[in-house]
Amino acid sequence: MAEYRTPLRDMRFLIYDVLDFESHFASLINRELVDRALLDAILDGAGQFAERELWPINRTGDAQGCRLVDGQVQTPDGFKEAWQTFVASGWSGITGDPAYGGQGLPHSMGLFVEEMLSTANMAWTMYPELSHAAMNALDTHGTEEQKQRFLAPLLRGEWTGTMCLTEAHAGSDVGLLRTRATPNLDGTYAITGTKIFISAGDHDFVDNILHLVLARLPDAPPGTKGISLFIVPKRTVAEDGSVGEDNGVNCSALEEKMGIHGSATCVLNFDEATGYLIGEEHQGMRCMFTMMNAARIIVGIQGMGCAEAAYQQALDYARERLQLRSLSGPKNPDGPADPIIVHPDVRRMLFTQKALVEGGRALAYYTVQQADLAEFGADESIRQDADAMLDFLTPITKAFLSETGFESVNHALQCFGGHGFITETGIEQLVRDARITLIYEGSTQIQALDLLGRKVILTQGKALLRFVGAMRAAAEECADVLPEIAGRLREVADEWGELTLTVAASAQEDLDEVGAASVDYLMYSGYATLAYFWARMAMVAQAELAAGETDHFFEGKVATARFYFARLLPRAEAHRRAALAGAESLLALDQEGF
């Protein structure tokens, strides 16, 4: 099996040099202080765990998949042992509240760790990720008693969690769900219904699983306004926290699917299972978004992570594989052919991967920096601004990183030629795994409506305007050192604003204009955003080179920024034109004309 190396150098470049997380961490309140020594220790430790424990069971996990035996899910070989090591090493509760056994680190530290794990083994990392989502909901909406009883065992890694939203007829349209919650006399609820696509819905890691279930109370209004959120453990939990009998939650089937075979995707039947209301009645959607928003950034990271793992393999292969001669003369005259990395189009594919992966990582880290500030910023205005920026960037991070992640793994596969199509190489698994990231936690289509409708038009583009301001400032800053980048960055900043105004104006006439423009608008926004981050990365790297640093690492950053502006950013123009094309060409045709 190919080697995998946690990209610590790239991560540190962003964390320390580009986004200055040291000052950022120092500015937070109500969190443990993360200094450089702690940060380095966490990065190194999680990186080693990812390389040594998770990467070796990634291919085998795909080949074996999960099995349903007597109503219990069995995970692939090594998955349970990896969980035990993960918990024993103290990773399960690093961002949790110390009052309940967590380590009190900022959200971003959790993201760095989850990135490393997910890149090495996306399927395995689904289990702690779903737990993490459940922890977020409990932390934000749970009562003190619920936190002691349910959050603490999650943080300790004794149990895991899930998010139970989807039903067969209710996917993107959560409001259609039918699972019922009937009040019991003791203040609990009897939960009855069937949920599908429940990731980590059952497994053999631990004794108990805490399902966070959306359901309707008897008096609930229809649609999303009548949904409440319930804690439903797989096995009953007494008030003292001891685990008892089965609670009427049954995994009736496992989905066979395209990828992430090591992740159990369950059909769960709830048969009068005892549940505990979390948050207010009929406020389940709000609670759900607490879970979803963090999870959306993670899904972007999953897409980018698949692309990172694939890029590493493709790069190694491109350096070793000897095929054909360079058109401009042999570069390896003593060998039978040149390594394929000499061919311009192989380089185009490698640069595309590098630009999308490293640019995408910068966007995700910046977004999670906003998540830290939104909750732990030093004052209210910082928190509010960060919250608006987080809201704005979350759909871009989720959808753009998953879309470009899938593109990127396909470039990696292409670098391998026919060998990429063969299972043994391991690349095709990454293509299959990455494909789900465009769908779950809200598809690209849902993200695009959220971005353009709620996060841009409804807010009068407040966060967008601040981001565009930062783009202009960055363009100023690099005008002397990287003039070609600066000029284009300024143009895109202007253009993004104009595009938004035009689309918003036509949306006032007809709301279908939002849907017609949304995905192209989101993709445009993604390319614009990465232009900003590549300019910032190039500036930092250029300063190092100017100071006499001769490391190829910095040359690579500047060259990739140039590549991005020359060869990927032009795609923004295609998306801009398509976003401006309007709804008419989409809607004029009758259904029968398709």
Next chain:
Amino acid sequence: MAEYRTPLRDMRFLIYDVLDFESHFASLINRELVDRALLDAILDGAGQFAERELWPINRTGDAQGCRLVDGQVQTPDGFKEAWQTFVASGWSGITGDPAYGGQGLPHSMGLFVEEMLSTANMAWTMYPELSHAAMNALDTHGTEEQKQRFLAPLLRGEWTGTMCLTEAHAGSDVGLLRTRATPNLDGTYAITGTKIFISAGDHDFVDNILHLVLARLPDAPPGTKGISLFIVPKRTVAEDGSVGEDNGVNCSALEEKMGIHGSATCVLNFDEATGYLIGEEHQGMRCMFTMMNAARIIVGIQGMGCAEAAYQQALDYARERLQLRSLSGPKNPDGPADPIIVHPDVRRMLFTQKALVEGGRALAYYTVQQADLAEFGADESIRQDADAMLDFLTPITKAFLSETGFESVNHALQCFGGHGFITETGIEQLVRDARITLIYEGSTQIQALDLLGRKVILTQGKALLRFVGAMRAAAEECADVLPEIAGRLREVADEWGELTLTVAASAQEDLDEVGAASVDYLMYSGYATLAYFWARMAMVAQAELAAGETDHFFEGKVATARFYFARLLPRAEAHRRAALAGAESLLALDQEGF
């Protein structure tokens, strides 16, 4: 399992109304005359075979895959029986020379049939396709005796054929191959070596398999100039055609791969197997291209075919699946939600599929029309012109239809949301199957170099200029009826010529500029080409509507043309800018900087 319907109406629209195959067939020499009755009978017959025999074993073939048992490949359930029906129905030799038992139909008839079969079951159709490639090589380069002995049984479907090119260290770089051919005293050769990725390399359909093997004679010069082509049967064939013992050809392994599981991908060991030289010594590459060029159009059709099958499923689903309300008000007020086809972005995905599939089909049919004319045109100048056009369009057809086919099946999967990721739906299989089309028979990268280097620059753009002339003529023709399409079509015609001149000029300075521009140039060419075919299709449909025809079919064609120009053609601009970006941003960085 979802239903599949051969898209006969779309095929006939192109064949009769847009590309006028009736007159075309009437103009050919040395072929059986294909009149409308015969053409219709063939389309109907092959369509029924595809729907009834091949589609039902497509999903099961994927699930079962091929197995290697005691050195023999066993194909999935029903595959062998479908072959027997195929042969009994007389499909195996329809385009073959009547002198050897073929039916003497033009190449295009073979393509129409292979399209229908491949769309219903790409993996199964690999077997007749590889046979077809071997027939082409024998027909063009075989001696009279070889044709009687080897071609006739292929045409009768008693045997099948393969193409044995690739070795582990020799993929795109065929010149590196090492398989040896040592002359025997009787004029035959002893073939020794190992070939990989041999599609249909072994199976249980028939008793004998004819391998067409590239190998080196003892005195061969290095590289591609020292390669010869040999006929190597799996079992020996006496001069009277009777089949004897094993001939030293052994399938030592089957590849596990991402898709087309029903197609056997073999490692073949040749151990002093008796072979027969076909064509001249050291002229194997030329003979190989006879097989490859036809196969390349087929691979484009495979990509498009996966997209057609997926589009049908996505369209059915989009009409039935109820999720969310239209932003502009309920369209299905009595139901719990609107069918997702009302949502503009679902329509964008459906239109994208329709535009790419039907536009791609037009390009492929036009290309194979050139193949007919290149061989069976009435005079030498027709044949030469058609040959040049065929050369020019083949790499575009292969690469653009496979790239956009893969994009298209992914849109179909996305229309299904989470259900698309589930194996049961059948869409994810089409994504996995389609992925290989970007690689085999020359990857997109190889096609792009072939197009820009050999087919455009080396010929001074002769065929390109003629095609661009046809674009201008079409723009004239539709200037009154479809002015917005006409204007943009004229612009693209001009722009394509200018882009070519600019890239060719920089290639004169540095050959790496060819590689740097090639894939974006090819994709640009694909979008430009489809603009031409969509304009032609829209003109025909518009004329029907103007004549009072109220069929939604024609409205669909005009609407899709409008959609194509508004929302897909803008991508050409991104490729144009990228193609003009030059080699410097790709090549300046040292390998270590990646």
